[in-house]
Amino acid sequence: DGGITQSPKYLFRKEGQNVTLSCEQNLNHDAMYWYRQDPGQGLRLIYYSQIVNDFQKGDIAEGYSVSREKKESFPLTVTSAQKNPTAFYLCASSIFGDFRSGANVLTFGAGSRLTVL
């Protein structure tokens, strides 16, 4: 079945450590996204990529980094510069890299929950 796979589902990290969250999709979608969600809050956009080898900062990119070397993969690294990294991280994809299409709906993964000890 086509979909988005995020791993790991749960991750614990010590302060000062970098950690990389994996996101893989087999939907042949052009665009991929990373959102962060804190308890009781909506989703906030970290980074997005509309095409391979290109990505853009979202609203809260500080302390995060991404790469888009392959169409199907969009890993997110949470660096030690991120002051409050404990959160639920969601990866998504959409068929078009051009967001102006009204049919450009998002498909989300199941999420990765990061806890900093």
Next chain:
Amino acid sequence: DAKTTQPPSMDCAEGRAANLPCNHSTISGNEYVYWYRQIHSQGPQYIIHGLKNNETNEMASLIITEDRKSSTLILPHATLRDTAVYYCIVRVGGTAGNTPLVFGKGTRLSVIA
């Protein structure tokens, strides 16, 4: 992109219709209305979207007022599994914008047995 206003929470009896309102008074002519929902600790799920006309699919109906300043998502026969946070989002289509969706806090719908 136009901002949206949704009530923070709503209750609905199981088997009854759930009507979730969304105000988007600053919406412009080329902005679509999208609805997603998020069941606890899962990724959001797309429900439906529309521009001007009312839309219906196997999950829900979307009613957009004639002036497009508000819309209502209707779940015709709510079940316990419909308990979730529902997000209403408006975003520019056409040639004016090329930005990702922005999610607010949504409406927490509780379906009660």
